[in-house]
Amino acid sequence: MGLKNGIEEQIEWTKKGKLWPYPINNEYMLGEEERIGFQDHIFLERFVAQSNLPKSGPIAHFMELVCVGLSKSPHMTAKKKLEHIRWFINYFNEQKAIVLAGGIGNRMREITDAIPKCLLPVAGVPVFWYPLNLLSRHHITDVILVTSTKTVAEVKSLLHHDKLPKFANSLNIDIVGTDLDDTGHVLLSLKDKIKNDFIVISGDFVADLSLQPLLNVYRASDAWFTCVAVVPSVRPKRNKVSPVLSPPSSPPLDGSGRSSSSDGRRKKLSGREGIVLRLPGEKQNS
Numbered sequence: 001m002g003l004k005n006g007i008e009e010q011i012e013w014t015k016k017g018k019l020w021p022y023p024i025n026n027e028y029m030l031g032e033e034e035r036i037g038f039q040d041h042i043f044l045e046r047f048v049a050q051s052n053l054p055k056s057g058p059i060a061h062f063m064e065l066v067c068v069g070l071s072k073s074p075h076m077t078a079k080k081k082l083e084h085i086r087w088f089i090n091y092f093n094e095q096k097a098i099v100l101a102g103g104i105g106n107r108m109r110e111i112t113d114a115i116p117k118c119l120l121p122v123a124g125v126p127v128f129w130y131p132l133n134l135l136s137r138h139h140i141t142d143v144i145l146v147t148s149t150k151t152v153a154e155v156k157s158l159l160h161h162d163k164l165p166k167f168a169n170s171l172n173i174d175i176v177g178t179d180l181d182d183t184g185h186v187l188l189s190l191k192d193k194i195k196n197d198f199i200v201i202s203g204d205f206v207a208d209l210s211l212q213p214l215l216n217v218y219r220a221s222d223a224w225f226t227c228v229a230v231v232p233s234v235r236p237k238r239n240k241v242s243p244v245l246s247p248p249s250s251p252p253l254d255g256s257g258r259s260s261s262s263d264g265r266r267k268k269l270s271g272r273e274g275i276v277l278r279l280p281g282e283k284q285n286s
Contacts, residue, residue: 128204
């Protein structure tokens with residue numbers, strides 16, 4: 001048995017969760033340090049596999065390299081290695097986003113009676129593309145896109161359209177259709193898909209905003225939530241938008257089935273507080 005075959009056989013035993021049964025004292029076998037390293041490597045990989053991280057792609061490849069690097073650190077305890085792995089898992093799990101693109105556009109009914117708000121064109125591109133591209137530019141690639149049940153097919157078709165601009169980085173988009181129109185109930189309906197911290201962004205958010213300061217403040221503050229708020233401009237008294245497009249002849253497509261309204265009860269936040277960030281130059285209310 002050659003050196004290579006001996007190592008490969010020992011690795012296979014380790015992968016099966018078994019200790020190498022033969023003495024580790026000849027030239028064909030791994031030394032004690034190397035054997036422990038391989039056992040740590042397999043243990044860390046299994047720990048990562050049980051997390052919610054992608055099983056393939058850049059993140060999976062990066063985590064594989066992290067496991068290899070940590071397993072080769074002889075002066076680091078197994079507990080310390082596990083702490084490092086947990087940190088990376090939490091970091092990448094935070095990079096999940098929910099895009100809320102199911103609104104019917106009550107203040108734009110002259111237009112949205114014919115075209116769902118998330119499909120309205122901005123510079124020739126459906127408005128829902130902009131928040132997705134913003135997330136892509138910040139390497140937040142695991143996205144849940146929530147839209148009206150009746151709009152799911154159109155959104156899927158547009159996402160695969162060859163004329164839609166390419167995202168800065170490829171996205172893993174899970175399109176979810178719903179008839180709920182309340183943000184709280186929508187988020188609650190996604191509880192099985194969200195296990196860690198996440199970002200919520202509106203489906204009609206069009207802005208060149210850096211999310212990094214927001215993420216940094218959130219991590220440093222240990223807050224329950226952190227949000228960006230902008231003081232709105234003065235709206236006309238009639239509270240509606242004049243049509244800027246001629247509605248097409250196609251039948252209306254909008255969400256239906258409103259959720260029951262909240263009973264008004266609110267639970268006071270305990271422990272951590274929420275943090276609201278305002279854009280530079282905006283006046284804060286006292």
